[in-house]
Structures are given as structure tokens and as C-alpha cells.
Amino acid sequence: MKTSLAIAALFLAFLPAAASADQLDDVKAKGELVCGTIGTVPIFSFQSPTDRQTVGYDIDICNAVAAQLKVKPSLKLVSGPARIPELTQNRYDIIVSTLGWTKERAAQVDYSDVYWVSNQYVAVRSDSGVGTLAALSGRKLSAQSASTSALAAKAALPDSELLTFEDVPQSFLAVQQGKTVGIVLSELMLERYRAETAGKPGAITILREKPLMIEYDGIGVRKGEVRLLQAVNDALHAIEASGELDRIFDRWLGKDSEFKLTRGFKVAPIPQT
Incomplete structure (x- = not known):
């Protein structure tokens, strides 16, 4: 016992x-x-x-x-x-x-x-003839599936047709192959792709009319x-x-990188918007 x-x-x-x-x-x-x-x-x-x-x-x-x-x-x-x-x-x-x-x-x-904080923009093929967000109505755009880019596209450009892909490289490849007219992505990554394709077939232009979304990571x-x-x-x-x-x-991202950005955010609670 x-x-x-x-x-x-x-x-x-x-x-x-x-x-x-x-x-x-x-x-x-x-x-x-x-x-x-x-x-x-x-x-x-x-x-x-x-x-x-x-x-x-x-x-x-x-x-x-x-x-x-x-x-x-x-x-x-x-x-x-x-x-x-x-x-x-x-x-x-x-x-x-x-x-x-x-x-x-x-x-x-x-x-x-x-x-990390970034803006989501649309970039289109420079030879597409598209120069405004309004001109994307009825056109195909690509974005990574289950991403904030995809959410931003659906919310801000409901009249465009969104094709989603497993990752960012595949989403961008769709633009290069002409499957879509443009891609929705963070400004930083769009700048990287813009620089890589400048002066080449498939070069892209970022539509800076306004960001589709401000993203807080x-x-x-x-x-x-x-x-x-x-x-x-x-x-x-x-x-x-x-x-x-x-x-x-x-x-x-900053002074030691190709982008030379200045950190404009602080570690703080994410705005619940």
C-alpha cells in the first residue's frame, strides 16, 4: 500500500x-x-x-x-x-x-x-503596351500561390485574371514566356528582376501608379x-x-547590397488592418 x-x-x-x-x-x-x-x-x-x-x-x-x-x-x-x-x-x-x-x-x-516591410506592385512586360493599372482589366497576371501578392491582386485588380504558381521564379517565368502580361510581387524583388532583364527581350516595367498593398512580414x-x-x-x-x-x-538590402535601401521600419507590433 x-x-x-x-x-x-x-x-x-x-x-x-x-x-x-x-x-x-x-x-x-x-x-x-x-x-x-x-x-x-x-x-x-x-x-x-x-x-x-x-x-x-x-x-x-x-x-x-x-x-x-x-x-x-x-x-x-x-x-x-x-x-x-x-x-x-x-x-x-x-x-x-x-x-x-x-x-x-x-x-x-x-x-x-x-x-520587414515592403510594397506590392505590378510589373508588366515592357513590350506589352500596358502602362496603367486600369489597362490590366481582362489581362492575365501571375503571382505565387497562397501569397500576399496573390491576395493583393485579387483585392486590387478584380477584373484581371490571376494565374498562380508554386513559387516566385515560376511566376516570373510565366511573364517571360508570355503566359501572363505581368506579375504581382514585392517592390524589392521586382527591382531585381527589372535590373536583370533591362535591355533584353522580356524586359519589365514596374507600374508605380500606386502599390496594391503594404506588406508587413x-x-x-x-x-x-x-x-x-x-x-x-x-x-x-x-x-x-x-x-x-x-x-x-x-x-x-542596405548599403552593402545592390539596392542601397535605408531601413525605415522598427521592430514593432504589426498594424492589424
Whole structure:
């Protein structure tokens, strides 16, 4: 009898610890933060042409957050449409992959504070004869499926026909092949494609009449993982305070990059609009 009581008491003693365990505890226990990322987005998450390693702005953010949590970073490549489903299925710990905020996504995952802000524009083939957004009525546009670019196109250009593709390179290839007249994408990536095609067949022109959407990117965390979300936010603020965010920004987007941008945003809660 005494033995049974002792075993029961020992079992009960472990219940609070088990009940309080969450994703942050799991990350610390395994000593690893697994970041889901697309791996085909230029500048943010792509294969280095020299060693085929996945690199970019998002990857450096993943590495920096892991360092703040005192664990090692690990990457899991995923398609754009599968980012949120695979997070909810516990395939990785967080999404660090140009996850622009939308109401629909925010109903499925929790967002960290913002770590990148961009405008969504339309770019068309320069030889298309299209010079205004109004002229896109009835024309085909391409965008990555399950992306904020696709959402922006549907909301701002409902009279255009949207064709979606698995990733950004395929979406742009559709423009080059004449399957679509233009592409909806972030201003930064459109500038990269504009520079790459300048003076060549298939050159593009960005329609700067107005942005279709202002996109706020945050890190995605599973719903209810309050401690992990707070730890990620604390890490982002620490990265900003130490100057590391500036160094990451300058490497990929700022003074050390081809774009020479100035960081005009702060790590802060994403506007819920």
C-alpha cells in the first residue's frame, strides 16, 4: 500500500511540469530552433550559387533568433502554400519566410512583431503596351500561390485574371514566356528582376501608379504558444538593439547590397488592418 502511494505521489509530482511544457520548452530541450522557409525567394531565402546552401535575409533572421534563444538554427524547406499547414502540424517551430500579415493568416497562426516591410506592385512586360493599372482589366497576371501578392491582386485588380504558381521564379517565368502580361510581387524583388532583364527581350516595367498593398512580414508561431511568441519578440528586439538587425539589413538590402535601401521600419507590433 505504501509503495502504491509513493508511486502515485511521484506521478503527481511530475504532472505540473508536464502540463506546463510547451513549444519553447521543446526548443530548449532539443537545443534546436527549426525554421520553415521557402528557399526559392531571391534575397530572402534562396540557394547560394557558390555552395548551394540556403541563404538570405530570412535565414540570417532565423540564425539570429536561434542565437538569442541559445540554441542552434535548423532549416526545413517548404512550399509557399504549405508554410502554415506544416507549422500547425508541428513540422517545424516557426515560419521565417516572407510571411506577410493578412487577417486570414492571422486567424491560423500568431505573428511576431514586424521585421520587414515592403510594397506590392505590378510589373508588366515592357513590350506589352500596358502602362496603367486600369489597362490590366481582362489581362492575365501571375503571382505565387497562397501569397500576399496573390491576395493583393485579387483585392486590387478584380477584373484581371490571376494565374498562380508554386513559387516566385515560376511566376516570373510565366511573364517571360508570355503566359501572363505581368506579375504581382514585392517592390524589392521586382527591382531585381527589372535590373536583370533591362535591355533584353522580356524586359519589365514596374507600374508605380500606386502599390496594391503594404506588406508587413512577421515570424509565424503556432496559435497558443505564448511563451515562444514572447521569446521570438524579445529576440527580435534584442537583435535590433544590438545593431545586428542593421547589419543583416545592410547585407541583403542596405548599403552593402545592390539596392542601397535605408531601413525605415522598427521592430514593432504589426498594424492589424
